[in-house]
Amino acid sequence: MIGYHTETEALVARVVDGTCTPEDAQNLLSLCEADGRLLGELRMHLVIERMLSLEGRGHAVPEGFTREILVKIDGLVSSPEDFTPHVLKKLPGNTVPFFRRIAAIAALLVACAAAWLLWPEKVAEPVVAEITGSEAAVGFETGRELHAGQNLVIGSGFVRIRFAKGAEMILEGPARLEFSGDNGAVLKSGSASVHVPESATGFTLVGPDAKVIDVGTEFAMRVSPDRPTEVHVIDGLILTSTSEGVGEREMRKNQAIEVVDGKAREIDAKPGHFVNALPVRKKDPIGFLHWSFDEREGSESAGAGPGISGIKSPAFLRVPDGGGRGPIHEDGVFGAGIFLNGEGAFVETDFPGIGGSGARSVAMWVRVPGDWQPENGYAMASWGSFEKLGAAWQISVNPGDFGGEIGHLRVGTNQDYVVGNTDLRDGRWHHIAAVMYAGRNATAATHVLLYVDGKLETAEVKSTRSIDTDIKSESAVKLQLGKNLGTALGLIQEKNFFRGWIDEVFVADEVLSLNQIRGLMKDNRLDPQR
Amino acid sequence: MRAAKDGGRSAFGALVDLHKDGVLVFLAVRMHDRSEAEDLAQETFLTAWRRMEEFDPSAPFGPWLRGIAHNLLRNHWRKHRAHPVGGNAELDSLLGAGEGGLVEIRDGQADALEALRYCVEKLGPSSRDLIRERYEDGTSIEELSASHGSKTSALSMRLHRIRAALKTCIEKQTGVTA
Numbered sequence: 001m002i003g004y005h006t007e008t009e010a011l012v013a014r015v016v017d018g019t020c021t022p023e024d025a026q027n028l029l030s031l032c033e034a035d036g037r038l039l040g041e042l043r044m045h046l047v048i049e050r051m052l053s054l055e056g057r058g059h060a061v062p063e064g065f066t067r068e069i070l071v072k073i074d075g076l077v078s079s080p081e082d083f084t085p086h087v088l089k090k091l092p093g094n095t096v097p098f099f100r101r102i103a104a105i106a107a108l109l110v111a112c113a114a115a116w117l118l119w120p121e122k123v124a125e126p127v128v129a130e131i132t133g134s135e136a137a138v139g140f141e142t143g144r145e146l147h148a149g150q151n152l153v154i155g156s157g158f159v160r161i162r163f164a165k166g167a168e169m170i171l172e173g174p175a176r177l178e179f180s181g182d183n184g185a186v187l188k189s190g191s192a193s194v195h196v197p198e199s200a201t202g203f204t205l206v207g208p209d210a211k212v213i214d215v216g217t218e219f220a221m222r223v224s225p226d227r228p229t230e231v232h233v234i235d236g237l238i239l240t241s242t243s244e245g246v247g248e249r250e251m252r253k254n255q256a257i258e259v260v261d262g263k264a265r266e267i268d269a270k271p272g273h274f275v276n277a278l279p280v281r282k283k284d285p286i287g288f289l290h291w292s293f294d295e296r297e298g299s300e301s302a303g304a305g306p307g308i309s310g311i312k313s314p315a316f317l318r319v320p321d322g323g324g325r326g327p328i329h330e331d332g333v334f335g336a337g338i339f340l341n342g343e344g345a346f347v348e349t350d351f352p353g354i355g356g357s358g359a360r361s362v363a364m365w366v367r368v369p370g371d372w373q374p375e376n377g378y379a380m381a382s383w384g385s386f387e388k389l390g391a392a393w394q395i396s397v398n399p400g401d402f403g404g405e406i407g408h409l410r411v412g413t414n415q416d417y418v419v420g421n422t423d424l425r426d427g428r429w430h431h432i433a434a435v436m437y438a439g440r441n442a443t444a445a446t447h448v449l450l451y452v453d454g455k456l457e458t459a460e461v462k463s464t465r466s467i468d469t470d471i472k473s474e475s476a477v478k479l480q481l482g483k484n485l486g487t488a489l490g491l492i493q494e495k496n497f498f499r500g501w502i503d504e505v506f507v508a509d510e511v512l513s514l515n516q517i518r519g520l521m522k523d524n525r526l527d528p529q530r
Numbered sequence: 531m532r533a534a535k536d537g538g539r540s541a542f543g544a545l546v547d548l549h550k551d552g553v554l555v556f557l558a559v560r561m562h563d564r565s566e567a568e569d570l571a572q573e574t575f576l577t578a579w580r581r582m583e584e585f586d587p588s589a590p591f592g593p594w595l596r597g598i599a600h601n602l603l604r605n606h607w608r609k610h611r612a613h614p615v616g617g618n619a620e621l622d623s624l625l626g627a628g629e630g631g632l633v634e635i636r637d638g639q640a641d642a643l644e645a646l647r648y649c650v651e652k653l654g655p656s657s658r659d660l661i662r663e664r665y666e667d668g669t670s671i672e673e674l675s676a677s678h679g680s681k682t683s684a685l686s687m688r689l690h691r692i693r694a695a696l697k698t699c700i701e702k703q704t705g706v707t708a
Contacts, residue, residue: 010683013690015616019671019682025616032624043625046615048693048700050559051646056665065568066546069575070539139647141551153644155651174651422655453659522667 004038012038016045055139128182133160135278136449136456136514137173152177154190156456157514160278167200167214169193170275180206193220193234193274207231209243209259216252220274228258234271240264275447279359279437279511285528288508289351291315292524294335299326301338303349306528308509313350315481315505320344327482332503333365333429334524342376342499346483353383353393353479354509355471361512362395363433363451363520367501370427374399374406376499378484380432381507383477384469386486389415391470394485395434397424399495409434409450409457413467420450420457429501431521436467437511454518481505546575549595555643556599561606570606574599649699657692664689 011028014020020028032039127145134140137157146152146161154173161169164182171177175190184204185192196203196214203214207221207229216236223229231240233255239248244262251257256269287308293301293315301315317338319326326345327338340346354360362381377399384392390413398410404419411418411434424430433451448467450457470476477485482498504524512526520526553574558567577598578585585594614622650661660678663669671689675682 009690010687013686014683015621016693017671017686017689018616019686020616022617025618025621028616029618029621029624032621039624044697045690045693046625047559048646048697050561051643052650052661052665052693052696054555054558054564055643055646055650056662056668065550065572066543069546069572069579070543072572072576073539073542073579139643151644153648155647155649174648176648454662455658 004041008038012042012045015042016049126182127164128179129161129163129185131159132162132168133278134158136451138514146179148179148181150179151188152179156458158275158278163200163203165200165203166197167203168195168197170278172275180204187221187223189223189225191220191222191274193276194218195276196236207259209262210257210264211241213239213248215239218276219251220271220276222274228260228265230256230258230267232256232269232271232274234274234276277437277447279447281511282359286508286510286512286526288506288510288526288528289313289349290526291347291349291505292335293329293332293338293503296329296336301347303351305506305526308351308354308507311351313479316348318346318348330501332501333431334504337365337367337501337503339501340482340498342497344497346497347481349479351383351479351507352471352476353469354507355384355469357436357438357467357469359435359437359509359511360393361433361435361508361510361517362506363431363508363512363517364505365429365431365501365503366397366424367427367429368397368407368424369500370425372397372407372425372499375495376497377406377410378486378495378498379412379482380498380500380502381479381481381505382483382485383479384413384471384485385473385475385477386414387473387475388468388470389413390466390468391476392485393467393469395432397498397500401495409452411436411448411450413469416467418448418450418459420452420459422452422457424452429503431517433512433517433520435511435517451514451517454514454521456514479507542579545591549592550575552592553595553599556596557603560603566606570599570602573602577602645700646696649696652699653692653695657695660688661692 008031011020011024014024015028028042032042126148128148129146131140131142131144131146133142135158137154137159140154140159152159152171154171154175156173158173159171161171163169167183169185170193172191175192176188177190177192178186178188180186183200183202184206186206188208192205194203194205194214195218196216201215205212205221207223210221210229210231212219212221212231214236216233216238218234218236219238220232220234221230231238231251233251233253235253238251240251240257241248242259242262242264245264249264254269254271256267257264258267285306288305289303289308289312290305291301291303295301299317301317303312303314305312317327320343322344324344325341327340327347329336330339331337338347364381366380377397379394379396382392382394384394386392392412392414394412396410396412398404398406398408398419400406402417404410404417405421405423407423407425409420409422409424409432431453434448436448438447450459481502484496487496504520506520506526508526516526550571554567554571557570558564561567561570574595578595581598585591615625650658653661660674663674671682671685675685678685
């Protein structure tokens, strides 16, 4: 509200958020009557307030909405069959035999869909794509039609889009994509990986300074405000051109370019950095284990939940090998949690973990002290083995050994790792979750998603070795909390124990969704039936 | 005859499915009470069904449906006014009056909501957390004041600044005045 006194702004603020007095409202009324611009500002703030409220509570139409309307229609005086002739008689050429009328209605419906979806300016634009799935992105319902000229804006998460000619794109937020037609789009920001079947050969993706025409099968593009645009060929063949380049360049599998000053420069291909599949969830009930540490005393914490593959286990609170204090019960987020001192206290279980590249989720509350040091990073939870690359599954506060920002959430698999973008070292409770799902081409490192406080993390660092967690060999360690998996082999001598608080540990054999993770945060429960 | 009956009813059901999200969003951003917006959305479709004879198929269906919602909203405001803005019926009336007003938020409603999501992500962590506490968790200003250890007035102003930042961001994203 440029140009207004702070007191006027405060008045608007109070009226909009409902904390105003009757005098406030009367004062603002007087001001608005004399100042149309202020009235406009007030309107805008009310609209933003209501949009936030709408978004916050989810604006999905209640289940059964359409059914209820149809039931009410059945009870109306005017008979249902009125609808068909009323519409049909106004269609051009009103001599359509009745058996064709249903088809005519269907055509009308398509026109009507285009007419409403994004308001009048866009009504004439055809449907060119639809949303076929999403992960960790709120409000992108499957089946939603997308029109030529429409912009799709994603704050975070992933949205899968199928173009009318068959190309399938996974768009990773934050991103903005404009649909140019049934076989092409303009990527204004964000990352997109595109799988192009034969029917869609010639699919075109245009970036700010690069254009890709796919004549093979799969490629990815990343457009970022602070980095050069990148193009990577995942499989097959593409043709690229750049704003200052000469002609088209052929690029094949495992080739990549970045565009600097409008010209292409070859870089290392990182096809595994682009998510190319969304999780497929199994139909069985979710198997999970839950440790709450609510006993507040003793050296054992009961495990809850239906179990995973028939296995249930308590958590055993262990003292350091050489003596000293074990985990201490203290107040947690829900009831009690435990404090681990970073000097040998840890927790063991009889649960071997989830092996291979099986879907999994680990969620818990953690509190990392402000004076935390990197030697206290490994590990909050772990299982598997450090004998082979990719055979471990360890969730830590990143100590910065290999990359990524120190103090951020990290999942490591022995030389393979993902690091998030939120600093956990603030002495406050944070809810963290690490989920993994298998994807096409089994580039499993791209299929680990990290969440902090119910929000998807933008991975700072990713590497791409396949994950094959070992839970069967002699070197495999069962699920433990607070202890570095590397200690089993004596690999790491100085970063062996986590220091901080842990509460409400959940391990599930499924890719938990954003809503399920937020449900854990709010209600501390997981419904095995979803 | 039976086929005509079934076809008409199910065709209309398909129309409802196509447009229900848009109608609800249109109403909900203009009304204080979400359940009232849902009721009015339902009434919009029932009115459309009753008045289908008036629909000109050479014109787009969306604006016609929106016109019905618009009229129902005006009637609703005239009759009820259960929650006038600031508890002040005159102020509420002033906001709804004129060619502009809350019923005339311009094009790109759905875009604006998507832009809102995007812009919320762009906020700093503490602002984002505050927005989440307020609007997702439904925490009152008073409760937030207590938990944040700040005065109600200060918190109200902080939320106001965040809304202002979001407004600017949405306008940049969509070219739409939200």
